[in-house]
Amino acid sequence: MEYERASSKWKEMDDRGFCQAAKIAAGFPRMSYKLTLMAYEENVWNLMFDYWQREDIDRLFFEIWKFATKKMGATDKKVDFRAGLVDVPKEYIPSI
Structure with a gap:
């Protein structure tokens, strides 16, 4: 998805993909x-x-993952996704 649809790289991948589909x-x-x-x-x-x-x-998911792994590394405790989802906004927006 990082290539323009008219680029030669896209056309090469598109041709290969269609050949596989065929x-x-x-x-x-x-x-x-x-x-x-x-x-x-x-x-x-x-x-x-x-x-x-x-x-x-x-x-957003990448930031949650980074925050959760940083928190896990500091405490050696497992941090679940929901806790990361709650804590990430607090890290970036202190008033929450």
Whole structure:
């Protein structure tokens, strides 16, 4: 997802991905070329949409993970996700 769709690197990966999809589709007798292409394109768009929608959430999860592992290292106690989720905002926004 870090490449522009018009870049040569994207086209190379896209071609490789479609070839793999076509090989898989060849094993199904009623799977046409057009249906394979449509399914592949839909899958690519779904992946791109999920990436764009969750890009910021990944950063949040990474901060929770960093905070929890730092806390675990200091106390040698297991810190669960919920505790990290509560403590991360307190670390960054002291008034909470």
